[in-house]
Amino acid sequence: MGRARIRLALLxxxxxxxxxFAHHSTSMFEAEKRVTxxxxxxxxxxxxxxxxxxxxxxxxxxxxxxxxxxxxxxxxLSRQGWKPSTLKTGDPITVIANPMKDGTNAGLMYTVTLxxxxxxxxxxxxxxxxxxx
Amino acid sequence: MSHATKAVxxxxxxxxxxxxxxxxxxxxxxxxxxxxxxxxxxTRSTGQFYESTADQALAxxxxxxxxxxxxPYTPKFEQIYQDNLRRIAAxxxxxxxxxxGTPAGWPRLLALPDAYEFAIRPEQTWILTENGxxxxxxxxxxxxxxxxxxxxxxxxGNSVGRWENGELVFDTVGLKxxxxxxxxxxxxxxxxxxxxxxRIRLLEPNRLLVTVVLTDREALTRPWPVAxxxxxxxxxxxxxxxxxxxxxxxxxxxxxRTLTLDPSGQIIDKLE
Numbered sequence: 001m002g003r004a005r006i007r008l009a010l011l012x013x014x015x016x017x018x019x020x021f022a023h024h025s026t027s028m029f030e031a032e033k034r035v036t037x038x039x040x041x042x043x044x045x046x047x048x049x050x051x052x053x054x055x056x057x058x059x060x061x062x063x064x065x066x067x068x069x070x071x072x073x074x075x076x077l078s079r080q081g082w083k084p085s086t087l088k089t090g091d092p093i094t095v096i097a098n099p100m101k102d103g104t105n106a107g108l109m110y111t112v113t114l115x116x117x118x119x120x121x122x123x124x125x126x127x128x129x130x131x132x133x
Numbered sequence: 134m135s136h137a138t139k140a141v142x143x144x145x146x147x148x149x150x151x152x153x154x155x156x157x158x159x160x161x162x163x164x165x166x167x168x169x170x171x172x173x174x175x176t177r178s179t180g181q182f183y184e185s186t187a188d189q190a191l192a193x194x195x196x197x198x199x200x201x202x203x204x205p206y207t208p209k210f211e212q213i214y215q216d217n218l219r220r221i222a223a224x225x226x227x228x229x230x231x232x233x234g235t236p237a238g239w240p241r242l243l244a245l246p247d248a249y250e251f252a253i254r255p256e257q258t259w260i261l262t263e264n265g266x267x268x269x270x271x272x273x274x275x276x277x278x279x280x281x282x283x284x285x286x287x288x289x290g291n292s293v294g295r296w297e298n299g300e301l302v303f304d305t306v307g308l309k310x311x312x313x314x315x316x317x318x319x320x321x322x323x324x325x326x327x328x329x330x331x332r333i334r335l336l337e338p339n340r341l342l343v344t345v346v347l348t349d350r351e352a353l354t355r356p357w358p359v360a361x362x363x364x365x366x367x368x369x370x371x372x373x374x375x376x377x378x379x380x381x382x383x384x385x386x387x388x389x390r391t392l393t394l395d396p397s398g399q400i401i402d403k404l405e
Contacts, residue, residue, distance in 0.1 A: 047379050052380070073246075102403040103403065104403055
């Protein structure tokens with residue numbers, strides 16, 4: 001992977017709130033902003049009530065920084081193409097997320113772009129049967 | 134409210150419930166083969182807790198400042214609601230389900246993410262929510278609500294009803310109110326005097342319509358209708374376990390603030 005990078009993308013004009021229904025308040029996240037973070041998967045917690053992606057980002061100064069990304073539940077994620085095996089330690093990924101308001105290195109995942117180019121969403125809403133769309 | 138007024142209201146509610154119970158008791162049980170097909174897994178496709186009739190169920194949600202989003206609260210509950218709005222603005226509005234210990238309850242369970250199942254038999258229906266999980270049991274075997282002295286407040290209350298031409302109609306009483314449950318994180322609450330009348334039917338083969346009329350003599354000045362629709366998931370969809378406490382990295386403080394933890398359990402928020 002090339003040098004990992006953090007790109008703060010303040011996509012206010014595009015950023016309709018993307019919050020999936022969390023089991024808790026999402027007031028700690030910036031609904032109107034999105035941050036783009038590229039790094040390597042450190043851990044993928046396929047757990048309830050939320051899956052989490054831990055990403056290691058190596059800055060220009062060579063220092064590694066951990067980011068935490070909150071996702072939907074495994075149930076909703078699985079209905080949108082996610083599997084427990086989707087992410088493996090060391091996989092290069094790019095995450096777009098609503099960042100924490102206080103600047104902490106964490107966010108609410110909006111999309112993840114995998115090394116093969118696939119883009120997976122946050123796990124909500126679930127897609128209904130075709131005849132009910 | 135005077136004791137006399139309260140007594141009259143109690144009598145009116147009792148008479149209404151007795152009439153419903155009588156209707157339920159008079160209704161013969163349908164044959165299982167005559168019940169509609171609500172099998173499979175479902176997901177909510179429209180609706181939240183804003184005023185809505187069956188005719189409005191599929192329409193776009195009202196704007197955030199629409200009066201349809203503001204229940205007709207009594208002065209006492211308007212004050213509680215306004216206080217809730219202030220707490221939300223300050224990020225100090227605790228949601229009981231965030232502690233991973235209590236269910237969403239009725240009727241909030243109608244507005245959850247993830248999958249739903251509607252299991253129906255002539256004598257009973259179960260609504261099962263993947264998120265939570267939550268279960269509400271609706272008895273259609275002709276029984277009536279328990280006598281007031283035998284009824285205590287629970288998260289899903291006591292529901293009895295009947296089938297009317299493929300539509301499930303039921304009344305729910307004995308619900309927990311403000312202090313134990315909320316309707317939505319938008320600050321909406323009801324009291325433990327809440328009673329609901331719910332109708333569920335298929336709008337089309339893969340879409341269910343649920344309408345609920347909320348009546349609450351402590352919280353509301355008039356009945357307040359809400360509506361939801363649910364879309365059937367593709368055949369073969371699986372409904373999964375949901376264990377909120379499995380890896381809850383968002384504990385809530387006693388003053389209602391939601392925190393975020395790192396994988397080792399350390400708080401990563403920058404606390405003031």
